[in-house]
Amino acid sequence: MSAARFFIPSLPGQPADASVTMYGGHIPSAPPKNGVPDTESDAHLYFYLVRNKHIAETERTLLWFNGGPGCSSFDGGLMEIGPFRLVPNSDGKLRELEGAWNEYANVIFIDQPVGTGYSYMSTNEYLHDLPEAAAHVVEFLAKFYKIFPEFSSHDTYLAGESYAGQYIPYIAQAILETTRLPTRLKGIMIGNGWIDPWNQYPAYYEFALEAGILKEGSDTDKNVRKEVENCMANMRLQGGPAKLPVHVGVCERILGAITDSTIQSVNGQNMCVNNYDVRLTDTHPSCGMNWPPDIFDITPYLSRDDVKSAFHATRHAGAWTECNGQVGANFYTPHSRPSVTLLPDLLTKIQVLMFAGAEDLICNHVGIERMIENLNWNGATGWEDAAVEDWVVDGRTAGTWTTARNMTYVKILDASHMVPYDQPLAAHDMFLRFVGASLLSAAGPAAQVPSRIGNEIPAVLGSTRPDGSSLNATLADGTSMLDASSGAGDDSALIGAVEGLAHASSAIVLVLLMVAALGGFLYIR
Numbered sequence: 001m002s003a004a005r006f007f008i009p010s011l012p013g014q015p016a017d018a019s020v021t022m023y024g025g026h027i028p029s030a031p032p033k034n035g036v037p038d039t040e041s042d043a044h045l046y047f048y049l050v051r052n053k054h055i056a057e058t059e060r061t062l063l064w065f066n067g068g069p070g071c072s073s074f075d076g077g078l079m080e081i082g083p084f085r086l087v088p089n090s091d092g093k094l095r096e097l098e099g100a101w102n103e104y105a106n107v108i109f110i111d112q113p114v115g116t117g118y119s120y121m122s123t124n125e126y127l128h129d130l131p132e133a134a135a136h137v138v139e140f141l142a143k144f145y146k147i148f149p150e151f152s153s154h155d156t157y158l159a160g161e162s163y164a165g166q167y168i169p170y171i172a173q174a175i176l177e178t179t180r181l182p183t184r185l186k187g188i189m190i191g192n193g194w195i196d197p198w199n200q201y202p203a204y205y206e207f208a209l210e211a212g213i214l215k216e217g218s219d220t221d222k223n224v225r226k227e228v229e230n231c232m233a234n235m236r237l238q239g240g241p242a243k244l245p246v247h248v249g250v251c252e253r254i255l256g257a258i259t260d261s262t263i264q265s266v267n268g269q270n271m272c273v274n275n276y277d278v279r280l281t282d283t284h285p286s287c288g289m290n291w292p293p294d295i296f297d298i299t300p301y302l303s304r305d306d307v308k309s310a311f312h313a314t315r316h317a318g319a320w321t322e323c324n325g326q327v328g329a330n331f332y333t334p335h336s337r338p339s340v341t342l343l344p345d346l347l348t349k350i351q352v353l354m355f356a357g358a359e360d361l362i363c364n365h366v367g368i369e370r371m372i373e374n375l376n377w378n379g380a381t382g383w384e385d386a387a388v389e390d391w392v393v394d395g396r397t398a399g400t401w402t403t404a405r406n407m408t409y410v411k412i413l414d415a416s417h418m419v420p421y422d423q424p425l426a427a428h429d430m431f432l433r434f435v436g437a438s439l440l441s442a443a444g445p446a447a448q449v450p451s452r453i454g455n456e457i458p459a460v461l462g463s464t465r466p467d468g469s470s471l472n473a474t475l476a477d478g479t480s481m482l483d484a485s486s487g488a489g490d491d492s493a494l495i496g497a498v499e500g501l502a503h504a505s506s507a508i509v510l511v512l513l514m515v516a517a518l519g520g521f522l523y524i525r
Contacts, residue, residue, distance in 0.1 A: 001147050006049075011084070011310050013092040013301075020083045020096065021051035025312035027143050029114060029136040030125075043125050045140045046111040046118035046313060048074070049148075050083050050102040054444045056437035060105040061154040065112065065171070067163025067194070067524050069133075070327030072117025072320070073109040074302060076160070079294045080420055081107065081427075086297040092304070098445045099428050104437050106154065112137060112167075115327040118302075118313040118320065126330035130166055130246075130339070133331075134174035142180050152182040157189065157435060162363060162417070162524040165193020166246055169339035172346055187351035189434060192363040192417045194524050196340035196371040198241040201231050201251040203367030208258045210366065211278050211359075220261040227254045242341060246333045255362065259287050275362045277416035288362075292421060295322060340371060347377040353408040353434045357415030357422065358399070362524065365411050378405035389454035391426075398426035401453045408434065425449060 008022040030041030052060070064081065066073040078086060081101040087093040101107050111117030113127040114136060127133050145152045158168045168188050175183050194200065205228045208214040214221045231251035238244055255275070262273040263284050274280040274288040282288050301307055302320035313320075346352060354372065356365035373382040386404035390397060399412040410430055412419050420427030429451045432439070439447040450458035 003147050006147070006312060008310060008312065011094060012304070012306050013086075013090075013094045014084070015094065015096055018084075018094075018096045019053065020102075023047075023049040023051075023148075026119070026315055027140050027147075029112075029119075029140045029143075031135040031139045041121070041125060043114040043121040043136065044119060044315070045114060045136060046120075046316070047140070047144070048077055048082075048109040048311065050077075050100075050107045050109075052102055052104055052106050054104050056104045056432075056439055059150075059154040060157065060435055060437070061151055062101060062105050062107045062157045062159055062431075064107060064109045065158070065160035065164040065167050067161060067165075067167070068116065068323050068328050069113065069163055069167075069331040070116050070325065071163075071323040072111050073160075074111070074117055074298065074320075075295075075322065077109040078298050078302075079292065080418065082109065086294065086301055088293070088297060090297075092297075092301045092307070099424060101428065101431055103428070103444050103446060104432060104439075105157075105435065106151070110137065110140070112140075113327055113331060115324050117322075117324075118308075118311065118316045120316050126327060128330055128335075129333050130170040130336040131174070133167060134170040137171050138174050138178050138181060141175070141183065145182070152184075154184065155186045155435070156183050157187050158185070159189035159191075159431075161191040161193060163194055165190045165195040165363070166333075166336075166339045168193075169195075169342040169346060170336075172350065173342050176346075176349060185350055187353065187434065188346070189353045189355065189431070191355045191419055192357055192360050192365075193354070193368070194246075194363050195338065195343075196241070196367070197244050197246065197248055197251065197338055198235060198340075199370040199374060200363070200367030201235070201248065201254060202228050203364060203370055204228075204254045204258055204361070207361060207364040207366040211361070213258060213262060213273060213278060213361075220257075224254065224257045224261070227257050242337070244338055246336055246338050258361070273361070276418065277357075277359050277422075278361050279359050279416075292418065298322070340375070343375060344377045347406045351406050351408070351434070353410065353430075355410040355412060355419060355430060357412050357417055357419045359415060360417035362417060368409070369411075372407065372409055375407075377407065380405065387454070391451070391453050392458075393426045393429050393451040394449050398423065398429070398451075 003023065006023040006025040008024050024047060026044040026046050029045040030038040030043040032038060064073055064076045066075045076082060078084060083100045083102055084094040084096055087095055111119040113133045114121040114125060158172055160168055168190055172185060172188050175181055175185050205224055209216055214224060231248065231254055234250040235244055235248055259272055259275060263270055270284040271281045272284040272287040274282045274291055276288045276291060280291065282290050299320065299322060308314050343352065354368055356368045358365055383402060383404050386402050388400050388402050391399050391401040397413065399410060402409045412423055412426055415422040428446060432446060452458040
């Protein structure tokens with residue numbers, strides 16, 4: 001197979017002046033059996049590759065995974081960090097975004113496990129465990145590098161959100177351990193991830209108090225505390241943190257009790273808190289599953305025959321489904337331990353970034369913080385004396401930034417479960433900082449956006465005023481050069497460029513909570 005076979009010249013509804021280079025299609029993913037290629041399997045993963053627009057001193061490639069299990073990474077591609085967004089109620093019109101994550105990195109969106117999104121398989125090939133899914137990604141990459149050999153030498157990162165907090169550490173471990181791949185894996189990024197049941201289940205209660213959802217001492221508070229006590233007792237019976245499954249049925253009741261406590265009638269309709277953004281409400285029992293609204297445009301678009309043909313996805317039968325219930329139901333991880341158990345070893349080899357939107361309930365920042373505080377890695381437990389520093393992007397406080405011993409944690413203010421959906425500028429800056437991209441020699445809009453951590457002196461890079469004077473200047477307070485300028489009229493062209501970026505979305509991954517009829521299994525896309 002040649003790369004030309006996967007080239008996507010354009011997409012239906014794409015702007016005529018869009019400058020995006022894309023590839024996509026299916027690649028077999030069944031791992032070898034006892035060292036022999038599996039010729040009987042029909043398992044194929046789907047990928048959508050968007051090439052970088054600029055190179056910031058070295059080639060970088062990001063592999064993006066959505067969660068579920070069983071939810072398509074087109075959530076990331078069309079709602080989150082990809083180059084296009086669908087114009088609402090436009091019958092499939094796309095608009096290109098400046099500042100998407102392919103600005104300075106190649107981005108590959110992968111539909112996995114098999115059966116997810118545009119990927120396909122025989123009905124008897126559903127996967128059940130995290131190491132199985134990781135093995136399919138390794139096989140996919142081995143074949144991908146034969147088609148696109150130049151990618152094998154790129155600095156490579158894995159990223160995703162929600163249930164991808166389970167996928168990504170397992171995939172990273174498999175890549176590092178295999179001798180079949182030349183992948184230069186440098187780091188992983190997990191946003192609002194489901195990683196550590198022991199610390200994250202009880203954090204539902206702590207966050208609900210912090211956010212004002214529960215009032216301490218109330219009857220509802222007492223009910224939720226009882227669910228937490230039952231949960232902790234059950235997890236202890238199962239052997240504690242190292243022996244837990246990925247999901248604990250008894251513990252799922254905590255979130256349900258919190259959500260139910262918020263139900264109230266508004267104009268004859270029962271409403272509840274949005275589990276993904278507690279600043280919002282939704283109809284009950286959805287409680288966030290109708291958010292964000294973009295999905296109602298994406299589903300019909302990706303199901304169109306002309307769109308499937310453009311994406312080289314016609315071998316996937318039927319309509320595109322955001323989350324495949326059969327994939328999720330079969331992926332019950334009977335033999336997988338939570339991915340938090342893999343982090344100490346990974347942190348000896350690669351960089352790890354955890355980020356969390358402050359307004360998310362379902363995978364909230366409190367649980368992620370408790371996980372890190374109790375994690376032992378690289379010779380110590382938790383942060384020790386690492387500083388929690390303010391992080392300022394374009395003159396606004398974006399959140400806090402903490403780093404120690406290969407671990408970075410970023411808390412993003414005014415952000416939901418889907419951080420870039422709410423804070424695209426900050427999310428893109430976070431990505432560029434984590435991968436160490438130097439914008440000094442690169443073009444692109446991000447070079448015009450100053451940012452700083454703590455007492456850093458930010459720089460406005462790579463741009464000039466219309467009169468030819470340089471904007472490669474430092475600003476001690478972290479504000480934009482645009483704000484500091486006394487000649488606003490002379491900077492109108494630059495203001496337009498920055499405003500264009502400010503309204504762009506580097507965006508994020510939609511998450512879905514579904515309670516199955518049996519077992520109370522949690523699905524997080």
